[in-house]
Amino acid sequence: xxxxxxxxxxxxxxxxxxxxxxxxxxxxxxxxxxxxxxxxxxxxxxxxxxxxxxxxxxxxxxxxxxxxxxxxxxxxxxxxxxxxxxxxxxxxxxxxxxxxxxxxxxxxxxxxxxxxxxxxxxxxxxxxxxxxxxxxxxxxxxxxxxxxxxxxxxxxxxxxxxxxxxxxxxxxxxxxxxxxxxxxxxxxxxxxxxxxxxxxxxxxxxxxxxxxxxxxxx
Amino acid sequence: xxxxxxxxxxxxxxxxxxxxxxxxxxxxxxxxxxxxxxxxxxxxxxxxxxxxxxxxxxxxxxxxxxxxxxxxxxxxxxxxxxxxxxxxxxxxxxxxxxxxxxxxxxxxxxxxxxxxxxxxxxxxxxxxxxxxxxxxxxxxxxxxxxxxxxxxxxxxxxxxxxxxxxxxxxxxxxxxxxxxxxxxxxxxxxxxxxxxxxxxxxxxxxxxxxxxxxxxxxxxxxxxxxxxxxxxxxxxxxxxxxxxxxxxxx
Numbered sequence: 353x354x355x356x357x358x359x360x361x362x363x364x365x366x367x368x369x370x371x372x373x374x375x376x377x378x379x380x381x382x383x384x385x386x387x388x389x390x391x392x393x394x395x396x397x398x399x400x401x402x403x404x405x406x407x408x409x410x411x412x413x414x415x416x417x418x419x420x421x422x423x424x425x426x427x428x429x430x431x432x433x434x435x436x437x438x439x440x441x442x443x444x445x446x447x448x449x450x451x452x453x454x455x456x457x458x459x460x461x462x463x464x465x466x467x468x469x470x471x472x473x474x475x476x477x478x479x480x481x482x483x484x485x486x487x488x489x490x491x492x493x494x495x496x497x498x499x500x501x502x503x504x505x506x507x508x509x510x511x512x513x514x515x516x517x518x519x520x521x522x523x524x525x526x527x528x529x530x531x532x533x534x535x536x537x538x539x540x541x542x543x544x545x546x547x548x549x550x551x552x553x554x555x556x557x558x559x560x561x562x563x564x565x566x567x568x569x570x
Numbered sequence: 571x572x573x574x575x576x577x578x579x580x581x582x583x584x585x586x587x588x589x590x591x592x593x594x595x596x597x598x599x600x601x602x603x604x605x606x607x608x609x610x611x612x613x614x615x616x617x618x619x620x621x622x623x624x625x626x627x628x629x630x631x632x633x634x635x636x637x638x639x640x641x642x643x644x645x646x647x648x649x650x651x652x653x654x655x656x657x658x659x660x661x662x663x664x665x666x667x668x669x670x671x672x673x674x675x676x677x678x679x680x681x682x683x684x685x686x687x688x689x690x691x692x693x694x695x696x697x698x699x700x701x702x703x704x705x706x707x708x709x710x711x712x713x714x715x716x717x718x719x720x721x722x723x724x725x726x727x728x729x730x731x732x733x734x735x736x737x738x739x740x741x742x743x744x745x746x747x748x749x750x751x752x753x754x755x756x757x758x759x760x761x762x763x764x765x766x767x768x769x770x771x772x773x774x775x776x777x778x779x780x781x782x783x784x785x786x787x788x789x790x791x792x793x794x795x796x797x798x799x800x801x802x803x804x805x806x807x808x809x810x811x812x813x814x815x816x817x818x819x820x
Contacts, residue, residue, distance in 0.1 A: 497718060501711050505701035514697050515715070518690035522725050525680070526733045548725070548733050555721050563718040566635045567711050 355439060359446020363421075367450075372424060374454050377417025381462040384409045389469025402472040403531035406463050407487070407524050411517065413458050414491040418451045419512040421496055422503040422568070431503065440565040444496070448560070451492035459488035463531075475536035482546050483530035487523050490553035494520045497560050501567040522552055578772055585765045588758060606670035611759060613667050615766040617660035617685060621723060623653030623770065624692065628720035631713035640785060641778075643709040646716050647699070648777035652770050654692045661685050680733075684726035691719050705788075 367373045388405050397405075425431040434443055463484055467474070474480045495516045502512040526545035533542030589611065601607040627649035634642035664682055665675045676682065698715055702708035 501698065501715055502701070504707060505698065505711070506703070511697065511701050515694045518687055518694055519719060519722055521687045521690070522722055522730065525683075525730050529733055545733050548729050551729070552722075552725050555725070559718055559721050563714050566714040 355437070355442030356446040356449065359437075359443055360450045363447065363450035366424075367454075370424070372420060373417050374457070377413055377454060377458045378461065380416045381409070381413045381458045382465065384413065385462050385465035385469060388466055392470050397470040397472065399472065399532050399535035399537040400528070402466060402470050402535060403528045403537075405470070406466045406531060407527045409462055409466065410459050410484075410488065410527075411491065411520065411524065413462055414455055414488070414495055414520075415509075415513040415516060417454055417458055418492055418495040419499050419502075419516060420509045421447055421451060422499040423509050423512065426503045435569065440568065441561050443568070444500075444561050444564045448493055448496050448557075451496050452489045455488035455492040456485055459484050472535055474534060476534045479530055479542065479546065480534035483527055483534060483549065486546060486549040486553055487527040490523050490549060490556060491520055493553060493556045493560050494523075497556070497563050497567075500564050503568070523549065526552075578769075581765060581769050581772065585762070585769070588761060588765070602671050609663055609667045609670060611762040613660060613663035614759070615763040616656040616663070618763065619767055619770055620653045620656035620660060620685075620688070621727060622767075623649045623656060623774075624688070624716075624720055624723055627653060627716040631716035634713040635710060635717070638710075640709075641782075643713055644778050644781040644785070646713050647781060648774050650692055650695050650716055651777060652774045654689065654695075655773075656766075656770060657685060657689045657692065661689055680731040684730045687726055688723065691722060695719070 367375075388409060392401070392405070422431070425434055437443060463480075466472070495512065498512045498516040498519065499509075502509075502515060505511055526548040529539060530542055530545040530549065533539040533545070539545075589608075627646050630642045630645040630649055633639075634646055661682075664685060668677055668679070668682065669675045695712060695715055699708050699712045702711065
């Protein structure tokens with residue numbers, strides 16, 4: 353637990369120094385939200401359109417912000433230090449916690465901006481928070497595992513994105529359904545979508561440490 | 571002709587005979603256009619069997635990661651290849667089915683969407699495999715990916731169609747698995763499934779045999795290059811700015 357917390361702190365310090373993860377992610381989130389707002393400025397977007405655009409933007413922002421987590425370690429030649437640091441699970445969970453925190457910040461920033469720019473409003477705040485938070489954490493776990501697999505391959509972050517986007521496309525369906533419901537679209541059994549998101553995220557969390565240990569230590 | 575070719579010819583001839591025999595049968599009930607429902611013999615078996623091959627790839631991937639025996643890497647690769655082929659077949663025939671039954675090639679029906687996502691997920695396997703220069707590392711990482719990627723399959727197959735309320739597959743699913751097909755249709759459907767499975771397993775075994783030959787060649791070539799009698803020594807050659815060496819000038 354303490355080792356994982358050390359990794360979280362180290363990630364935060366490195367990110368503040370290099371501004372590659374959060375800094376790039378914020379810029380991408382803002383500019384993509386502005387692009388969507390510009391594209392939809394001439395029509396009144398429905399809840400389903402806003403939900404769909406928001407989740408598509410969050411998915412691509414996650415690739416930009418989180419997919420470099422292990423690739424940056426390889427580039428900075430600090431990956432071997434991490435390998436000898438200790439337990440693989442501590443490294444994995446430290447990275448996942450930091451990536452989840454980054455993604456939650458970016459997800460809410462981006463969703464808020466899209467809502468403001470496309471004149472949407474939240475009807476069910478609890479579902480809005482639950483769907484975005486669970487979806488962002490799921491994206492963070494999936495991308496962390498994909499990043500560890502692509503770290504030593506040619507192609508780096510691009511390859512991690514190519515692997516992660518199809519793997520995480522499932523998030524879009526329940527994510528959009530739950531977000532639509534939270535924006536006031538009457539959908540039957542919308543909480544089932546949040547449960548599906550949490551279930552998918554939990555499955556990735558359960559298998560993630562094993563996949564990470566196998567890929568990262570090779 | 572060896573036994574395996576006889577087996578393959580029998581399979582293909584049998585499958586063709588089955589379809590020709592059935593071409594004059596009446597249309598299936600439970601479909602919007604019953605006469606064009608026969609495409610399910612091409613569409614449903616690959617859609618079901620690709621999941622079986624992806625599951626097998628995950629099992630072989632886990633076995634490779636735990637044992638590092640090259641056979642399991644070959645089995646993983648062959649399973650993903652055959653599974654992806656079946657998945658692509660299911661996607662294309664699904665589009666034809668959609669056009670025939672629903673009037674459009676693509677409807678964003680949850681089942682159509684899930685099979686397309688599965689196809690993309692397993693195509694990424696090949697991108698990952700080709701991105702490594704080190705074969706052993708490629709084998710280990712892709713085996714891990716094959717196992718990890720299978721986590722999405724139950725969600726795509728069972729959860730996605732239930733999360734998205736609207737599906738046009740309801741009627742088709744009821745017709746195929748809900749017992750609405752008449753006995754002739756059902757018999758032919760299951761025989762076709764067994765045929766496609768037998769064809770896919772044959773292709774899988776051949777692919778593994780081909781990969782083993784490839785591996786043997788690689789090992790042989792590797793050993794040849796490490797031959798102790800080979801005493802040639804590489805030495806640096808100074809190059810001019812235009813790329814020609816001093817030896818070239820001489």
